[in-house]
Amino acid sequence: MKLAFDATDWRGFQVLAWTATFLTLAGVATEALGLKYVQEVEWPTDLFATAALRRPAGIDVAIVGSSRSHYGFAPTAIDACLSARLNRPTQTVSSNRLAASTYATDIVARDLFSGERAPRVLVIEVAPESLNANHFELDYNVASSADVRDVPECVAAAVSGPPALAACARPLVRGVENLAFFLHRPLTEHDHVTWMALFAGGGQYCFGTPACEARNAEYDQRHAGRWQTRIERVLPKVRAERFVDYQVGSGLPSAHFVAMLDRARADGVTPLVVNLPVSATYQAEVPVEAYAAYLAWVAPTTAAHGGRFLNLNMPDWQERPEYLDPDHLNGKGALRLSQRLCDEVADSLH
């Protein structure tokens, strides 16, 4: 059978070709502006990424993780503590991704905190969910974090079918989405987010001035109902959503966790892997066998690849008054956690 194309067919191909060209150009332009990390929530990561791409070297402590480290680590508190210990100014930054697995965490570390811009200490937040090969938001992680160079690996690992393959293709067209998010929700409408990103190293809470303390109190007060809301809406889904078919030590999150440790070591960075605390209420929803498998893998793997593992998910860190909701610390908890991190990393910075 002979294939024949008339003028109308070619016109259709032209439209497709120009559409693809347009999307690619938009993607290149958007990411060249430093807007790769725009997220559909207003969060300092967006702005930090724009500033960080041209931020001078000399970062002492870089923190990468999910919303838990976004709430839990306060760079201003860490720097106040470190500066007093070391008798010099220090620079701590926190750059986190919504619902991040260690796949997304690694890409943030690779993009922002490697090579010439490597920090002296890289703090990596981990949790049993973040290393699950079947992470509940893995497709979202891939779609929002991967680069074009990551597509082949992604396609090879996309065993879950069309949704995973679609996520792999998003780096090719993500620029249009990011540009739309960025322009639709001008960041100037969120002055305090801009301020945190530019002047406080990111994170949710800041410390050291009366204005910061007042702002923290205002935030926690406005979110007073969040604990109960999350108990009703999130906790009932935790087991079924986050721990179904739990696998650690295989898949993209574990592979990228190891790659992150190896890159840190090659850059001369001290990696500190922190198992962040969650409340006892949340921990009760984590299957015991999954948690045991996670600890049995992450601690020795961290040590084998040159890192240090710090487990803070202990009973004395799981009490209700330090939590905004069952798995995110409030201002009080963030201050305590930040001081503890200072204790852990100070010796590495002498």
Place this chain on the structure above:
Amino acid sequence: MDRQTAAAVALALALLGVCALLARREVAANQRAYDAFVSTGTAPPAPPAVSGATLNTQERL
């Protein structure tokens, strides 16, 4: 490429250019604020209050 296609492509590229310029202006403003903070070494301005709009968008976290 016929005239209609050329017109559509030109329009799309013009829209993209305008969007990129708007985004560029926003990014540059942030960068200037950060550079001024770093170069002068002065204390940062006081943090602004939390806005209701931001609270709504952070509900997903």
